[in-house]
Amino acid sequence: MKQAGYAYDEPERLDATFAALADPTRRAILARLAQGDATVKEIAAPFPVSQPAISRHLKVLENAGLISRGRVAQRRPCHLEGRQLRLVVDWLENYRSYWAEAYGHLDELLDELQAGAAVRQSSAGREGQGT
Amino acid sequence: MKQAGYAYDEPERLDATFAALADPTRRAILARLAQGDATVKEIAAPFPVSQPAISRHLKVLENAGLISRGRVAQRRPCHLEGRQLRLVVDWLENYRSYWAEAYGHLDELLDELQAGAAVRQSSAGREGQGT
DNA sequence: AAAGGATATAACCAACTCGTTATGAAACAA
DNA sequence: TTGTTTCATAACGAGTTGGTTATATCCTTT
Numbered sequence: 001m002k003q004a005g006y007a008y009d010e011p012e013r014l015d016a017t018f019a020a021l022a023d024p025t026r027r028a029i030l031a032r033l034a035q036g037d038a039t040v041k042e043i044a045a046p047f048p049v050s051q052p053a054i055s056r057h058l059k060v061l062e063n064a065g066l067i068s069r070g071r072v073a074q075r076r077p078c079h080l081e082g083r084q085l086r087l088v089v090d091w092l093e094n095y096r097s098y099w100a101e102a103y104g105h106l107d108e109l110l111d112e113l114q115a116g117a118a119v120r121q122s123s124a125g126r127e128g129q130g131t
Numbered sequence: 132m133k134q135a136g137y138a139y140d141e142p143e144r145l146d147a148t149f150a151a152l153a154d155p156t157r158r159a160i161l162a163r164l165a166q167g168d169a170t171v172k173e174i175a176a177p178f179p180v181s182q183p184a185i186s187r188h189l190k191v192l193e194n195a196g197l198i199s200r201g202r203v204a205q206r207r208p209c210h211l212e213g214r215q216l217r218l219v220v221d222w223l224e225n226y227r228s229y230w231a232e233a234y235g236h237l238d239e240l241l242d243e244l245q246a247g248a249a250v251r252q253s254s255a256g257r258e259g260q261g262t
Numbered sequence: 263a264a265a266g267g268a269t270a271t272a273a274c275c276a277a278c279t280c281g282t283t284a285t286g287a288a289a290c291a292a
Numbered sequence: 293t294t295g296t297t298t299c300a301t302a303a304c305g306a307g308t309t310g311g312t313t314a315t316a317t318c319c320t321t322t
Binding site for chain 2: 024088098
């Protein structure tokens with residue numbers, strides 16, 4: 001386990017990251033960015049809040065390391081940064097034995113089953129339907 | 132108390148869950164509980180904060196669905212609930228393509244490489260991209 | 263140079279968070 | 293009963309958050 005400035009837990013960055021993820025608007029922004037980079041205006045469009053509010057959300061996401069920002073003319077295209085999400089995944093890994101058996105979304109489960117099936121597909125004929 | 136009805140994102144519970152995880156003391160509590168159930172007093176012991184503060188952290192964790200509490204005499208043993216962590220994992224799954232390639236912990240990476248190697252063991256094409 | 267579009271910053275406010283101390287309530291033990 | 297242990301709740305203050313409107317900044321276009 002790591003020991004940073006904090007007495008008990010991991011780096012302080014996780015604080016900011018989890019806090020950033022705690023807001024639905026920000027998660028929605030991430031969902032938008034998962035489909036491709038976007039400018040502030042594009043990001044702001046679907047939301048019922050002001051542009052400054054979005055700008056601040058973006059700053060929070062950036063401070064959390066969840067996004068990065070480029071610069072094209074007067075636009076500042078935002079890009080989803082997988083690295084920080086990875087840290088969250090890594091953190092969760094410590095608890096795998098707890099959530100692994102928990103029944104989560106069904107499709108997740110099916111996904112795993114399918115992945116397993118794909119590997120051994122050489123033998124018999126599977127039926128599985130999609131959706 | 133709270134109101135549902137968010138336009139964009141998933142259930143509101145994720146808000147509470149991520150918010151709960153944003154605090155290092157609470158993550159440390161979870162880490163403690165990962166080693167086994169514990170009473171409030173036991174949990175509070177290592178922390179430099181008052182017992183009421185711990186009680187409130189536990190309430191936050193409970194509201195987030197991350198822990199549950201039993202009742203034994205005057206003790207209220209706390210138990211880590213994997214189900215809610217699973218929801219976080221499920222949420223992260225949507226971003227897998229982003230964090231999967233990100234270099235996180237090395238062992239994680241190796242784990243994946245090994246799994247991948249097992250799958251493609253028969254086909255021998257592929258020029259590698261390095262790094 | 264002047265105008266305009268895209269974004270950031272400032273100032274402000276209501277609501278929430280996290281800590282504190284003091285006290286209350288429930289279960290046990292004498 | 294009386295006291296003790298374990299935990300929760302109330303009340304308060306400082307700091308943070310998330311929204312607003314107004315304004316400043318930067319870059320492009322005319």
